[in-house]
Amino acid sequence: MNSSVQDRKIAAESNKGHTILLLQFTPDDNSRTFLDYDDIYKCVDGLCQLYEQKLKVSNPGQNEVQYDVNALFQYLDSLKDLGCLVYNANIKGYEPKSREWIKGQIYNSLKGQATQ
Numbered sequence: 001m002n003s004s005v006q007d008r009k010i011a012a013e014s015n016k017g018h019t020i021l022l023l024q025f026t027p028d029d030n031s032r033t034f035l036d037y038d039d040i041y042k043c044v045d046g047l048c049q050l051y052e053q054k055l056k057v058s059n060p061g062q063n064e065v066q067y068d069v070n071a072l073f074q075y076l077d078s079l080k081d082l083g084c085l086v087y088n089a090n091i092k093g094y095e096p097k098s099r100e101w102i103k104g105q106i107y108n109s110l111k112g113q114a115t116q
Contacts, residue, residue, distance in 0.1 A: 017039065017086055019039060019084050019087070021036070021047070023081070024080040027080050054075065069107060083098060084096075084102060
């Protein structure tokens with residue numbers, strides 16, 4: 001197997017582990033919280049659901065919420081802090097991931113859903 005293909009396969013496998021989402025909603029340290037998910041895919045879904053809940057609270061008269069990826073990313077950028085720890089079996093530990101990495105995972109997930 002080509003080494004770059006093998007490297008991509010290892011990287012993809014490392015993103016499938018248990019994921020701890022770290023959030024701070026406002027500058028107040030008491031707004032810090034965490035959520036844990038079986039994998040990054042469920043974490044991405046959970047973040048979208050958090051945003052959808054925010055929209056429902058902000059627009060109580062609407063039966064249905066609609067948004068685009070730019071609005072979701074603006075919301076994520078408005079959070080005081082956002083990151084996650086993804087378990088990597090290759091190193092037997094958690095790897096920290098940034099806000100931008102999370103946004104990339106969301107983009108890839110939504111792009112995959114759009115092509116199905």
